[in-house]
Amino acid sequence: MRILVAEDYLPLRRAVAQALRESGWSVDEAATGSEALVCARGGGHDLIVLDLMLPGMDGLEVLRALRRAGEKCHVLILTARDGVEDRIRGLDAGADDYLVKPFAMEELLARARALLRRGYDVKSPVLSFGEVEIHTSDHRVLVAGEPVELTAREYALLEYLALRAGQVVTRSEIWQHIYDENATVSSNVVDVYVGYLRRKLERPGQPRLIHTRRGEGYLLGLQEDA
């Protein structure tokens, strides 16, 4: 999952970005309204955490510009403005959720998870594929009821593939949603991580969970390889 945090107050931006990264998502940061707009346009973000009082360009202006440009990513407004009118204005401008400062980081993460699930038309916080269960709320993964240890990156990859279960996901899409703009990793890192996931989740005699589509990408599901 790729998230953009647009917040001008550095200590807050730093803390939110760190919390999101530690949840396994790739995070981009913007300190001004215009930066946020440039970054969000075509950035393929699943979620934008947007402060309203941004220098240069107001958060609402950024939001309206994004919606005018047809951007469908979810937007969570994070602001100190707590008036009902402010909330209405924000939601009417195209935001999907609204959180008032100061907030509990756990709540921000829960709302982010809910918005991300909604983005992939998934309601349940538990994604099940045969013996594999992915608990998105606490990032637990069980295989045949037994917990499996995954790194944050492995979990992020699994969650992204699971949310797009049944679809072929290209390497560049995975790249875009798992790694942020500052990441410096080799080009075959996706293949490496898919390999790790297969080793940890797939059991001999059980149907494969992650299928390779040569020249296209990967598909998560219990169907047989084509």
Added chain:
Amino acid sequence: MKSLRTRLIAGLLLGITLFLAVDGVAIYVVVHSRLQSEQDRSLEGVARSVAPTLFARARLERHADPPPGPPPPLPETFGKGSYLLEGWLEDGTALLRSPGLEPGLLARPSQLDGRASFSDARLADGTPLRVVSLVLRAPPERPEPPARQGHPPRPAPPPPVEVSVAVDSAGLSSTLRQMRWLLAITWISSSLGSAAILTWVVGRALRPVDRLRRQIDAFDAARLGERFELAGAPSELAPVVERLNAFVARLDAAFRREQAFTAHAAHELRTPLSGLRSTLEVELSRPRSAEEHRLAAQQCLEVTLEMQTLVERLLELARLEARAAPGPAQVVSVADLVRGCWEPFAARAAARGVALELRVEPALACSIDVELLRAVLQNLLENAVDYAPASAVVQVVGQAADGGLELRFINPAPDAPPELPQRAFEPFWRADAARSATGLHAGLGLALCERIVTLLGGRLQACLSQGNFTVELRLPASTAAA
């Protein structure tokens, strides 16, 4: 505490009942007196009408030349028993007495001057009597002409007689008693009627006051935007309502300022507070290395210092609001003071290539609370340093003006919004809505300056012209150094 309504009704009712009582008593006294004197006059007339009878009887009694024939009878009124009569000679010899009249019941006239005296008596059966007693004298006769042939000499005049005539006064007493009852009933009913009318009239007259009281009762902090209305109120209440509304308007404005200030202050504190909370929550969300802890603590400390600056500004503002007068004045050189105030920002300015151009007459001095003026100058210089573009020149121009002092702080502000001069002194207002400099500039600096300058008796104005933002500080003649 008695209500105005009770006081008005009680006072007016007391006045009306007293007035009615006095009127009733006066009417009774006058009517009683008239009826009594009427009866007395009639009684006296009756008494005098028996004079011929009594004189005849007196002549008989004295055997002095009695008139021929029987003595004249009593008038008919005595015959019917309406009146009682007793007559005497001056020596007390009874001449005549009504039949059945107890002797001595009617007193003899006490005076002998012929004037009637009136008294009350009562028969043995309790019948009340009105008695007139008087002395009757025969009228003086003309001098006797010389004796003529064949005419007998004129008889001697009869001796004076005393007479008391009584009449049954039960009728008059009954009439007077009825009148007393009538007056009493009239008094009571009038008083009750007056009380009812007064209650209605006073209640109606005080209805606007009641309406106003109900409006005041229902008034609270949530309804400060409303105003008192008294349609059809008497003219006496109009100024009260007007003053009340003016007072509420002032209260409303003060509440709004207070609410806006509190909301702004809370709003300003939210961002650093959420920065602090988020940093700590993220830090505590999983095990961290000592270096990570140190870094987080450092970040928290930075945020805390920003919040401290903000809170100190707020406290400073609150203290200034409560302060009534500046401290003792000291004479200070304006140029030296500006240079001293620039020093804390010199390094920050140099880092951005911002320079100070001081154009103040060296001899220019003022007598003022130096600490307050220093706070103003530091705020203005800090703003100029932070908001001027890199490599800009901040000008401070000072001169004597109108007996006082004029200082202008000028810095280039190419991106300043046009509303900057109008809104620059509003607490928490910033040219850029963002809080990228939270803690450093919370939008309180110029508001603080304005309060201080007002306290010093001066004036602070801002203007934006040709890309330059100018703050003009004017201090009154009272601050001129002697």
